[in-house]
Amino acid sequence: MCGIVGAISKDRNILPILITGLKNLEYRGYDSAGIAYLRNNKVTIKKITGKVSKLESKLNKNDNSHLGIAHTRWATHGKANAINAHPHRYKHITIVHNGIIENFKELKDMLEKENYIFKSSTDSEVAAALLNYYYEKYNDIEKTIKEFMNKAIGSYAIGMIVDNDKDNLYAIKKESPLIIGISNNTIMLSSDIRAILKYTNKYYILDDYEYAKINYNNAIIKNKTGKQINKELKEYKNEDTTNSKGKYKHFMLKEIMEQKETILKTALPFIEDGINSLLIMPDLTKYKEIAIVGCGTAYHAGLVAKYLFTELTNTRCNVYLASEYRYQNNFLSKDTLTIFISQSGETADTIAAIKLVKSKGCPTLGIINVEESSMTFLVDKCLYTKAGSEIAVASTKAYTAQVTILSLLVLSHAYRNKNISKEKVLEIIDEFKNIKTLITPLLNNKEIYLAIAKDIYKEEDIFYIGRGLDYALSMEGALKLKEISYIHSESYAAGELKHGTISLIRKNTPVLCSATNERLNAKTISNLKEVLARGAKVYLITDEKIKDDNITIINIKKTSDFIKSLLVIIPYQLIAYYTAALRGTDIDKPKNLAKSVTVE
Numbered sequence: 341m342c343g344i345v346g347a348i349s350k351d352r353n354i355l356p357i358l359i360t361g362l363k364n365l366e367y368r369g370y371d372s373a374g375i376a377y378l379r380n381n382k383v384t385i386k387k388i389t390g391k392v393s394k395l396e397s398k399l400n401k402n403d404n405s406h407l408g409i410a411h412t413r414w415a416t417h418g419k420a421n422a423i424n425a426h427p428h429r430y431k432h433i434t435i436v437h438n439g440i441i442e443n444f445k446e447l448k449d450m451l452e453k454e455n456y457i458f459k460s461s462t463d464s465e466v467a468a469a470l471l472n473y474y475y476e477k478y479n480d481i482e483k484t485i486k487e488f489m490n491k492a493i494g495s496y497a498i499g500m501i502v503d504n505d506k507d508n509l510y511a512i513k514k515e516s517p518l519i520i521g522i523s524n525n526t527i528m529l530s531s532d533i534r535a536i537l538k539y540t541n542k543y544y545i546l547d548d549y550e551y552a553k554i555n556y557n558n559a560i561i562k563n564k565t566g567k568q569i570n571k572e573l574k575e576y577k578n579e580d581t582t583n584s585k586g587k588y589k590h591f592m593l594k595e596i597m598e599q600k601e602t603i604l605k606t607a608l609p610f611i612e613d614g615i616n617s618l619l620i621m622p623d624l625t626k627y628k629e630i631a632i633v634g635c636g637t638a639y640h641a642g643l644v645a646k647y648l649f650t651e652l653t654n655t656r657c658n659v660y661l662a663s664e665y666r667y668q669n670n671f672l673s674k675d676t677l678t679i680f681i682s683q684s685g686e687t688a689d690t691i692a693a694i695k696l697v698k699s700k701g702c703p704t705l706g707i708i709n710v711e712e713s714s715m716t717f718l719v720d721k722c723l724y725t726k727a728g729s730e731i732a733v734a735s736t737k738a739y740t741a742q743v744t745i746l747s748l749l750v751l752s753h754a755y756r757n758k759n760i761s762k763e764k765v766l767e768i769i770d771e772f773k774n775i776k777t778l779i780t781p782l783l784n785n786k787e788i789y790l791a792i793a794k795d796i797y798k799e800e801d802i803f804y805i806g807r808g809l810d811y812a813l814s815m816e817g818a819l820k821l822k823e824i825s826y827i828h829s830e831s832y833a834a835g836e837l838k839h840g841t842i843s844l845i846r847k848n849t850p851v852l853c854s855a856t857n858e859r860l861n862a863k864t865i866s867n868l869k870e871v872l873a874r875g876a877k878v879y880l881i882t883d884e885k886i887k888d889d890n891i892t893i894i895n896i897k898k899t900s901d902f903i904k905s906l907l908v909i910i911p912y913q914l915i916a917y918y919t920a921a922l923r924g925t926d927i928d929k930p931k932n933l934a935k936s937v938t939v940e
């Protein structure tokens with residue numbers, strides 16, 4: 341994972357560009373950071389453990405430079421410390437690297453035989469050394485880069501400074517994203533155009549096995565054979581994604597609250613003109629089966645859709661974790677539509693899964709939040725969630741936007757399939773139009789979430805249970821809690837507890853549950869009684885009128901199945917938030933995580 345940025349300018353200090361860029365790239369990792377820049381014609385390197393703000397404080401106020409590269413890291417090879425942080429320098433070559441050099445061990449052995457000595461445990465230092473090796477061998481930068489591409493296996497977006505060529509920066513790309521931003525007398529490279537939007541919205545996208553020689557007024561881009569490529573200069577036209585927390589203490593809380601707008605914004609193109617708008621959704625009737633692929637929260641959104649497809653349209657649907665899917669036998673067929681869900685559009689496992697399905701000539705559909713992200717260029721068709729930029733690592737508004745698109749996709753399919761009457765469809769569309777009214781009381785119910793958080797925040801094990809759709813929601817609830825509070829939380833199908841897990845229920849073990857399925861509620865309540873009998877503290881989200889003095893109950897309105905997951909998840913998100921807040925964790929940037937998981 342990691343984010344890289346670089347800049348070269350004729351007339352401006354590039355240090356603020358690098359620091360701003362890194363801050364905007366922290367979603368890709370934030371365990372250590374570093375910068376290399378020219379000062380008095382020498383490469384100066386500064387590296388720290390921790391976040392970019394710490395690196396910023398290490399820079400001298402008077403420092404000024406016209407050329408530099410910088411990096412924010414999510415450790416893959418070697419601990420998160422200053423030695424392993426980038427930039428890595430080997431003699432004449434200084435690089436920042438995003439990606440993984442898979443054959444680094446073999447390359448390291450080869451270089452050690454040539455008397456190369458390594459200071460860090462990283463694959464990236466090996467990449468710097470390999471580039472230096474070819475540079476010393478050929479004294480030709482382009483040949484060096486081409487040899488590097490032939491030899492290094494894996495993924496890389498590299499920004500490079502070469503000691504004897506201080507008028508240029510170099511960029512090399514395979515599999516990890518890399519763009520070149522163009523502005524007057526200043527050219528930048530970055531993992532993501534959004535990181536440098538303050539300076540330019542014009543950019544080139546590098547493709548795999550391309551490299552660029554960049555000076556302050558132009559970027560010459562070539563492919564692996566050395567042929568110059570004329571790239572289309574793109575213009576990023578979307579709203580500015582520079583963000584502030586506004587009145588909220590954390591981005592996560594702000595993003596949870598924004599759901600009263602983002603769900604409707606996502607739904608609107610498909611509901612504003614009733615059935616006509618709904619039928620903009622792709623026609624799925626030609627497919628025998630739907631497969632859904634994603635990671636983490638996106639996978640959980642897929643589980644909601646599986647329930648809706650199978651229960652309400654009688655269409656076979658399976659959901660897969662991308663990291664498993666890419667390596668298993670999927671019996672791919674042209675009759676199966678594979679839907680890929682992703683907030684970032686950059687998740688490595690999901691990208692690999694898309695490539696796999698495409699390589700077999702099978703149809704793909706993306707449900708993606710970030711426009712112009714890598715996945716949007718890979719899938720046959722894309723439906724955009726309109727969650728806006730999600731900064732907190734824990735996904736909230738992107739999840740409800742994914743569930744919204746999926747629910748409307750299923751609804752359109754149910755209508756085309758004649759599983760549902762026109763009148764019923766119009767009622768459900770009205771529910772979507774009314775989502776703000778349904779969701780706002782739940783968002784404002786702070787007292788109860790805080791009370792529950794106070795009850796559970798000192799616990800080390802918490803269980804989430806449910807049946808059917810509620811089981812899918814319990815998985816997302818448990819993930820939210822564990823990733824930001826660091827409390828061990830697991831979800832189980834309610835009926836599964838007594839097959840083993842119930843042995844873990846002790847006095848006061850918290851069990852959170854949702855029960856919103858008329859057909860299954862009585863059974864779920866029986867399961868709650870079983871854990872209550874063993875001393876558990878029980879919290880229930882339900883649309884039934886249940887009264888039980890031993891259970892803390894959060895009531896939600898009764899709605900159709902297409903809407904209820906959007907309601908149930910709000911208490912789960914806010915309980916996780918307030919619990920983490922009481923534990924004093926770094927809610928927006930939880931330890932060991934990154935917003936965008938660009939390595940497998």
Ligand code: M6R
Nearest residue numbers: 636637638682683684687734735
């Ligand atoms: O960007 P993506 O939606 O592809 O990311 C998938 C997961 O990494 C992501 O949902 C992750 O599980 C979140 N941190 C969960 O809150």
